[in-house]
Amino acid sequence: MADTVVGAKPDTHAAGEDPNRRDFIHIAATVAAAGAVGSLAWPFIDQMNPSGDTLALASVEFDLSKVEPGQQVTIKWRGKPLFIRSRTGKEIAEAIKGDTAELRDPQADEERHKPGKAEWLVLVGTCTHLGCVPTFGGGDYGGWFCPCHGSHYDTSGRIRKGPAPKNLAVPEYTFLSDTKVKVG
Amino acid sequence: MSGHSNYEPKTGFEKWLDVRLPIVRLAYDSVVDFPTPKNLNYWYTFGGILAVCLGIQLVTGIVLAMHYVPHVDYAFASVEGIMRDVNYGWLIRYMHANGASMFFIAVYIHMFRGLYYGSYKAPREVLWILGCVIYLLMMATAFMGYVLPWGQMSFHGAVVITNLFGALPIVGESLTTWLWGGFAVDNPTLNRFFSLHYLLPFMIAGVVGLHIWALHVPGNNNPTGVNVKSKEDTVPFHPYYTVKDGFAISVFLILFATFVFFNPNALGHADNYIPANPLVTPAHIVPEWYFLPFYAILRAVPDKLMGVLLMFGAIATLFVLPWLDTSKVRSMRYRPTAKLYFLIFVLACLVLGYCGGQLPDNHVIPGLSTFKLIDADLNSFVWLSRIATLYYFSYFLILLPILGLTETPLPQPESISEPVLSHPASTPAGATAAPEKKG
Numbered sequence: 001m002a003d004t005v006v007g008a009k010p011d012t013h014a015a016g017e018d019p020n021r022r023d024f025i026h027i028a029a030t031v032a033a034a035g036a037v038g039s040l041a042w043p044f045i046d047q048m049n050p051s052g053d054t055l056a057l058a059s060v061e062f063d064l065s066k067v068e069p070g071q072q073v074t075i076k077w078r079g080k081p082l083f084i085r086s087r088t089g090k091e092i093a094e095a096i097k098g099d100t101a102e103l104r105d106p107q108a109d110e111e112r113h114k115p116g117k118a119e120w121l122v123l124v125g126t127c128t129h130l131g132c133v134p135t136f137g138g139g140d141y142g143g144w145f146c147p148c149h150g151s152h153y154d155t156s157g158r159i160r161k162g163p164a165p166k167n168l169a170v171p172e173y174t175f176l177s178d179t180k181v182k183v184g
Numbered sequence: 185m186s187g188h189s190n191y192e193p194k195t196g197f198e199k200w201l202d203v204r205l206p207i208v209r210l211a212y213d214s215v216v217d218f219p220t221p222k223n224l225n226y227w228y229t230f231g232g233i234l235a236v237c238l239g240i241q242l243v244t245g246i247v248l249a250m251h252y253v254p255h256v257d258y259a260f261a262s263v264e265g266i267m268r269d270v271n272y273g274w275l276i277r278y279m280h281a282n283g284a285s286m287f288f289i290a291v292y293i294h295m296f297r298g299l300y301y302g303s304y305k306a307p308r309e310v311l312w313i314l315g316c317v318i319y320l321l322m323m324a325t326a327f328m329g330y331v332l333p334w335g336q337m338s339f340h341g342a343v344v345i346t347n348l349f350g351a352l353p354i355v356g357e358s359l360t361t362w363l364w365g366g367f368a369v370d371n372p373t374l375n376r377f378f379s380l381h382y383l384l385p386f387m388i389a390g391v392v393g394l395h396i397w398a399l400h401v402p403g404n405n406n407p408t409g410v411n412v413k414s415k416e417d418t419v420p421f422h423p424y425y426t427v428k429d430g431f432a433i434s435v436f437l438i439l440f441a442t443f444v445f446f447n448p449n450a451l452g453h454a455d456n457y458i459p460a461n462p463l464v465t466p467a468h469i470v471p472e473w474y475f476l477p478f479y480a481i482l483r484a485v486p487d488k489l490m491g492v493l494l495m496f497g498a499i500a501t502l503f504v505l506p507w508l509d510t511s512k513v514r515s516m517r518y519r520p521t522a523k524l525y526f527l528i529f530v531l532a533c534l535v536l537g538y539c540g541g542q543l544p545d546n547h548v549i550p551g552l553s554t555f556k557l558i559d560a561d562l563n564s565f566v567w568l569s570r571i572a573t574l575y576y577f578s579y580f581l582i583l584l585p586i587l588g589l590t591e592t593p594l595p596q597p598e599s600i601s602e603p604v605l606s607h608p609a610s611t612p613a614g615a616t617a618a619p620e621k622k623g
Contacts, residue, residue, distance in 0.1 A: 045362075048376065054366045074463050079368030081463045125463075126368075129488060131347040132340060132465040147467045148344065149483060150545055161559075165488050 059184030061176065064120065072136055074125060077183055081125035081133050082171065083144075084181075087155065092118050094142055095156035105167045109156045112170055122173050122183065123157045129164035144168065189213050214400055219418035220425050221406035223600050227301075228404070229432030230294040232425075236433050237287040238392065242385055244280040245329075252332065254378035256371045259334035260459045278448040284326050285451045286440050288474035291319060299505075300526060302514030303405040309506040311398040316502045318391050323499075325384040326472065328377040335456035336466050342369045342377070344469065348482075351492040368462065408600055409514025417600040468543065476540030477533055481576070483544050484569035486559050494573065501580045508580055510588030513596065521591040525583050532575040539569040 019027065060077050062084060067073050072085040087095070095109040113121055127134050127146040138145030139152035141160045146153075151162030158167040173183040191212040193199040198208055251270050253262040266273035295315070298304055304312035331342045346363050350356040365372030403412060412418055419425075443450060451473060455466045471479050478495050485491035501508075516523040542565040547553070552563050560566040597603045 048362050048365055048372075050361060050364075050366045051372070054370075054372065058367070076463065079366055079370040079462060126343075129347075130344040131350075132344065132469065133463060147465055148340075148469050163483075163486060163488060163491070 059182060061180060061182045063180055065179045069119065077124075077171070082183060083121070083123045083125040083136075083157075083168075085121040085123070085136070087119050087121055091142070091155040095154060098141070098154045098156060098158065098160075101160075104159050104165070107156075107158060107167055112156050112158075112167070114173075114175060117175065120181075121157060122171060122181065124169040124171050126169075127151055127164055128159065128166040128168065129162070134168070190217050214396070214421075215426070216420065216422040218400065218421040219403065219412070219415070220421045221404050221412055221417060221600055222419045222424070223406050223408065223604070224404060224425065224428070225407055226428075226432055227293070227297040227407075229429050230290050230297065231399075232429035233290045233433055233436050234287070234294060235392070236436075237283060237290055238385065238388060240279060240283045241287060242389070244276050244283060245382070245385065247276050248280055249382060252378075254332065254375050256334060256374055256460070259332060259374060263333045275444070278444045282440065282443045282448060282451065284329065285443070285472070285474065286436070287322065288326070290436070291322065292474070295319070296530060299529075300516050300523075301405055301407055302409050302509070302511075302516065304506045305509065305514050306506070307402045308398070308405060311395065311402070312506055313503055314391055314395040314398055316499070318388055318395060319502075320499065321384050321388045321391065323475070325381060325388065326474065328381040328384070330472060331374065331377050332381060333456060334374060334460045336458040336460055336464075337453045337456035337469070339369060339460035339462065340465050340469050341471055342373065345471075346373075348492045348495075351489045353489070370462075405514065406600055407515060407517060408597055408603070409517070410596055410598075410600055413599040470541055473537065473541070476538075477536035478540075480536040480540035480565075480569040481573045483540075484566060484573045494577075498573075498576060501577065505580060505584075509584040510586075511584075511591070511593070512588070513593040515596075518594040518596050519587070519591060520594060522584075522587045525579060525587065528575065529579045532572040532579070535572040536569060536576065539565045539572065544569075 058078055060075065060082075062073075062075060064084070064086075067084060067086045069086045070088045070091075072083055074081045074083055076082070092109070099108045110118070113119075125133050127148065129146065129149055129151050132146050132148035134144035134146040134151070134153060136144050139161075141152050141154035143155045143157060143160075144153040145151070146162065146164065149163050151164035152160050153164075153168055154160050156167075157170075159165070171183050173181050176182050189209055189212075191202075191209040193202045193208070201207070202209055248266065251262060251266045251273065253259060263277070266277050268274075270276075298312065298315070327341075327345060331338045346360055346369060349363060350360045352359065361367065363373070364370065365376060406412075453470065453472075458466075470476070478498060481498055482491045482495040485494055511519060511522065513519055516526055544566045545560065545564055547561070547563050548565060548568050549563055554562040556562075557567070
């Protein structure tokens, strides 16, 4: 190294001293490059989020007159099953009785349906454990049972037993008329 | 790769190339002249077997990608088209599907071998960690590959595994949406899984290069765990281990061919021949066999987040293993106590694998109901999984750290050659001990 540059000044820049002009160039260039790469990173991350056409399909309308009391219709909403259940009086009574039980995700039955529409239950049909589709009529509570890991839901779709942490989700929906709902 | 080289370029072209790109020298030093401990047994052939597995998966996979369509409407039909219409498509697909299982059989044996002979200990920690990285990449690749045929198991397997990330607090939901590219597993998910399934094997190949590099710096461990002391302890890789590995690969390929030609669906699941239906989950959903131990750990825990953390923790633990094992003795051949606990560990892994394939609430001993403890009957696969999970973690986090300090190891030989040469029965010692000089 001694023979590289004749008459070069000895390096006065040692550790602990203020950065000199060359350090400044190094730091500025590194920061600029890191900033450029960093700002480009977001588009490459965000491209994996739902695209415009996926978001555009986010709501669906459904005609309730097709569902008889005690029946459940499963439709597809946002790629997931959606349960539209016409509850019988017995089911509603059982759900109300469940309000006072010890619940993992406490919620009264009346918070899970629209006011005055106790017979209509609209639920996202994916188990809150790992997303399998529960079947109606199984389990210990007369509601849904998930075949994957054994979660039991009651007639209000509330989690009662098993590994799932939450009640079956109630999506955002409105009654457009007495026989028509819009979900999403 | 490890310093000195005995390569002498012979032809004019080799001499010309050697000063420009010494690639022949690299190959010569790593697979011909590489000094290898002379006592490696057949457990050490699985590295070579794994290289063959990766090669088979790459070649068959690239061919399958020429015929496969990564779209929810066509994926299942295109796979069936490969099976029925593409010339030899059935063979190539069965090789690829069974190849994944063969790959995992080999990698598990390779890992257990490393655990038994202490191949993760200094100075091979980086070698071990790179191996763990390869294993993680393999699991990601295998999972995404299983989704591509878009059958019922593909779809609902993808749903369950991606939902695992939803267990994470705060970011969980946006993370799963991001993984899906929608509000459920759907076409964007399939598309990106195909892209990544094609990419990851090449990343594996890259890390395998690093893995071999990290192997060739300290050199191979060996069944005694004793360092190579002199040239007498080694033989050149070729022909001694090219032949030994070659023989093992041939035997392994017989097993491979048995599955491909005589029972190609034995390791798969019949439900995956039903096209994916997002509205109906199969009654009994199980992952591929090589994920069953981790699936059992996941189900052993009654809390969703804890289950997910323990499952990932089971793999994360492997990464820090070199610093958990406190014993100075590498090979368990000289650690009688640790050897016993190791065998129980292998058993615990097999038990976890078995439990992962059973319905959690089923009885282990049929017809016997005991009492309920933490949400499950004591005589159930959940409880068997819990016990095995407890042992899995105890082995790494309690037993290995403590055993290294408390156990009395057996005396280790002075060198690799010593136990062979000092043995009275080994009559013509020179015949087996000294490598033949080429000539």
